[in-house]
Amino acid sequence: xxxxxxxxxxCHERIKxxxxxxxxxxxxxxxxxxxxxxxxxCENFQRAGAYKMRGATNAILQLSDEERSSGVVTHxxxxxxxxxxxxxxxxxxxxxxxxxxxxxxxxxxxxxxYQGIIYECEPTLFAREQTANKIVKExxxxxLHPSNDLEVIVGQGTAAKELLEEHxxxxxxxxxxGGGGLIAGSALAAHYFGKNCKVYGAEPFEADDAYxxxxxxxxxxxxxTNTIADGLKTTLGNTNFPIIKEHVSEIIRVTENEIINAMxxxxxxxxxxxEPSSAVALAALxxxxxxFKNQKVGIIISGGNVDLSNLPF
Amino acid sequence: xxxxxxxxxxCHERIKxxxxxxxxxxxxxxxxxxxxxxxxxCENFQRAGAYKMRGATNAILQLSDEERSSGVVTHxxxxxxxxxxxxxxxxxxxxxxxxxxxxxxxxxxxxxxYQGIIYECEPTLFAREQTANKIVKExxxxxLHPSNDLEVIVGQGTAAKELLEEHxxxxxxxxxxGGGGLIAGSALAAHYFGKNCKVYGAEPFEADDAYxxxxxxxxxxxxxTNTIADGLKTTLGNTNFPIIKEHVSEIIRVTENEIINAMxxxxxxxxxxxEPSSAVALAALxxxxxxFKNQKVGIIISGGNVDLSNLPF
Numbered sequence: 001x002x003x004x005x006x007x008x009x010x011c012h013e014r015i016k017x018x019x020x021x022x023x024x025x026x027x028x029x030x031x032x033x034x035x036x037x038x039x040x041x042c043e044n045f046q047r048a049g050a051y052k053m054r055g056a057t058n059a060i061l062q063l064s065d066e067e068r069s070s071g072v073v074t075h076x077x078x079x080x081x082x083x084x085x086x087x088x089x090x091x092x093x094x095x096x097x098x099x100x101x102x103x104x105x106x107x108x109x110x111x112x113x114y115q116g117i118i119y120e121c122e123p124t125l126f127a128r129e130q131t132a133n134k135i136v137k138e139x140x141x142x143x144l145h146p147s148n149d150l151e152v153i154v155g156q157g158t159a160a161k162e163l164l165e166e167h168x169x170x171x172x173x174x175x176x177x178g179g180g181g182l183i184a185g186s187a188l189a190a191h192y193f194g195k196n197c198k199v200y201g202a203e204p205f206e207a208d209d210a211y212x213x214x215x216x217x218x219x220x221x222x223x224x225t226n227t228i229a230d231g232l233k234t235t236l237g238n239t240n241f242p243i244i245k246e247h248v249s250e251i252i253r254v255t256e257n258e259i260i261n262a263m264x265x266x267x268x269x270x271x272x273x274x275e276p277s278s279a280v281a282l283a284a285l286x287x288x289x290x291x292f293k294n295q296k297v298g299i300i301i302s303g304g305n306v307d308l309s310n311l312p313f
Numbered sequence: 314x315x316x317x318x319x320x321x322x323x324c325h326e327r328i329k330x331x332x333x334x335x336x337x338x339x340x341x342x343x344x345x346x347x348x349x350x351x352x353x354x355c356e357n358f359q360r361a362g363a364y365k366m367r368g369a370t371n372a373i374l375q376l377s378d379e380e381r382s383s384g385v386v387t388h389x390x391x392x393x394x395x396x397x398x399x400x401x402x403x404x405x406x407x408x409x410x411x412x413x414x415x416x417x418x419x420x421x422x423x424x425x426x427y428q429g430i431i432y433e434c435e436p437t438l439f440a441r442e443q444t445a446n447k448i449v450k451e452x453x454x455x456x457l458h459p460s461n462d463l464e465v466i467v468g469q470g471t472a473a474k475e476l477l478e479e480h481x482x483x484x485x486x487x488x489x490x491g492g493g494g495l496i497a498g499s500a501l502a503a504h505y506f507g508k509n510c511k512v513y514g515a516e517p518f519e520a521d522d523a524y525x526x527x528x529x530x531x532x533x534x535x536x537x538t539n540t541i542a543d544g545l546k547t548t549l550g551n552t553n554f555p556i557i558k559e560h561v562s563e564i565i566r567v568t569e570n571e572i573i574n575a576m577x578x579x580x581x582x583x584x585x586x587x588e589p590s591s592a593v594a595l596a597a598l599x600x601x602x603x604x605f606k607n608q609k610v611g612i613i614i615s616g617g618n619v620d621l622s623n624l625p626f
Contacts, residue, residue, distance in 0.1 A: 023336065029426075044584045106581070113342075264621060268419070271357045271586040271617035304584035308577060308626050 005192035011154045015057045018090050022046050027269045034289050037296045041163040044274050044304025051159050051302050052083035058155030059144050060087050068093045070140040075128035078107035079303050080146035085116030096141055098131045104307045147179025148237025157185025163298045164193045174281040175300040177201035177210040178232040180240035187247035201251040202284035209235045211251040231277035252284035259283050260312045273304045318505035324371050325471045331370045331403050335359050340582045347602050350609045354476040357587050357617025364472050364615050365396035371468030372457050373400050381406045383453040388441035391420035392616050393459035398429030411444045417620045460492025461550025470498025476611045477506045484608040487594040489615050490514035490523040491545040497553035500560035514564040515597035522548045524564040544590035565597035572596050573625045586617045
């Protein structure tokens with residue numbers, strides 16, 4: 001299946017009743033620091049606190065009545081879990097959520113509030129998949145992948161689509177890269193709705209699988225995941241990687257200090273709460289400010305689900 | 314001088330080019346917790362990070378050209394200082410800012426960025442006034458009082474005026490009470506632009522001068538100021554007190570724990586950064602939720618200038 005602009009349009013209309021059209025913020029001082037015009041698309045204000053609500057809702061809406069009646073299942077360390085739980089709750093569908101024991105408390109609490117049924121497992125991809133597959137077999141639930149499902153990818157792309165509706169002349173959009181769903185969706189949106197709008201991924205040096213995947217031309221794993229950006233520890237998938245290869249200009253890597261400084265800058269200057277993963281995109285812009293000088297750049301603020309008891313400053 | 318609705322209208326038009334019309338946010342979950350419909354007027358998104366920009370700008374705009382050429386001076390522990398510095402900078406006026414040595418670093422940094430000239434003094438009201446008066450004498454600068462100046466009070470009232478323009482049927486507005494400028498201005502706005510909209514003050518038990526002043530009928534000092542709400546340690550003045558006596562329904566006092574819990578609730582649920590002083594108003598609403606049940610209530614989020622290195626959680 002190849003996604004075209006009509007698919008994105010249809011998805012956007014489909015999910016509109018269930019998601020917020022989030023605000024776009026600017027900061028005079030951040031613009032001065034960067035030397036560019038920066039537009040923050042605030043998905044931290046999205047329902048369940050992250051852009052993941054878009055893709056999760058789209059994927060559930062595309063299920064048949066019969067599939068919906070058997071529920072959905074996903075494995076996620078956080079934001080996608082909350083999004084599936086809330087999306088399913090809104091649509092009267094049971095959500096089975098597999099979470100690693102290492103997932104932040106605030107994210108588990110979110111899933112519980114949205115009436116998702118939590119299954120804890122060891123914090124390994126193998127354990128997560130095994131637990132999820134067991135639920136698929138036993139309950140007949142449909143497995144939703146957080147980032148490697150085309151319906152999810154298209155849904156995530158609606159954030160960039162909205163940003164381009166308001167600022168049609170963006171030269172570029174930066175977004176963090178974890179499993180690749182957000183950047184693949186954003187790249188499709190920029191391709192169909194931007195005017196030569198380039199898309200850049202941002203990831204920590206400490207979890208730079210996407211950077212190395214684009215270098216080698218095949219999906220690479222992470223060598224380390226020792227990063228504060230807990231949403232970016234996952235790796236690309238075979239559905240999103242071809243889209244990323246075709247439509248993403250570059251992946252920019254940043255250090256942990258750059259992430260923390262960018263996070264603090266956003267908190268202090270825009271008075272909004274963003275996750276470390278979101279700050280990675282601004283960090284990439286600051287690191288490459290000579291390149292982006294005088295450009296109009298969008299940044300997808302991916303989420304705001306932070307454990308306030310465990311801040312890096 | 315008695316303020317009427319035309320004064321508020323004229324002030325609002327006067328300052329509009331220099332201040333933001335700030336967003337109004339809601340949170341489904343906070344509404345559920347409180348049992349009321351709550352509208353947060355986000356003055357943390359205001360220029361210089363607080364509502365004080367409104368009153369400071371109005372006061373400077375009302376000066377004669379001659380007065381402006383000699384500069385302005387104020388003493389403030391924080392937000393008013395930044396507001397005067399930025400307001401003066403926008404209008405080409407020199408700002409002399411007296412700050413106690415105890416003022417948060419982030420607020421001093423703000424004043425410096427806005428090119429205000431800082432004069433440090435001991436953290437007592439006497440030292441602050443003495444230092445400011447010296448600058449009045451030596452420089453011919455005009456002294457701007459943070460809360461007991463009618464032009465400042467009317468300016469601060471424009472936040473509540475904007476909130477009522479968007480939600481005309483509010484049953485009540487809650488705001489924190491420090492020096493009394495915000496609540497006096499809000500009370501005037503509610504009186505002229507609300508439909509039987511009551512105004513409630515919120516203050517810490519640890520700095521409850523306004524509560525006791527309304528009880529005794531005369532301006533009382535604080536017995537302690539041992540509160541996290543650093544913006545609310547000041548006391549009422551002879552210009553704002555008569556307005557407060559006439560138009561404010563009640564002052565609600567809250568504990569330090571209630572302030573911290575309300576602050577955390579706002580941060581976690583709305584993903585915005587608010588000062589402890591702002592959280593005092595939500596804390597008052599939660600403490601009295603039986604009284605406010607099913608009402609439509611506005612809360613003035615007074616500011617977002619927090620020292621991120623010194624959070625209570």
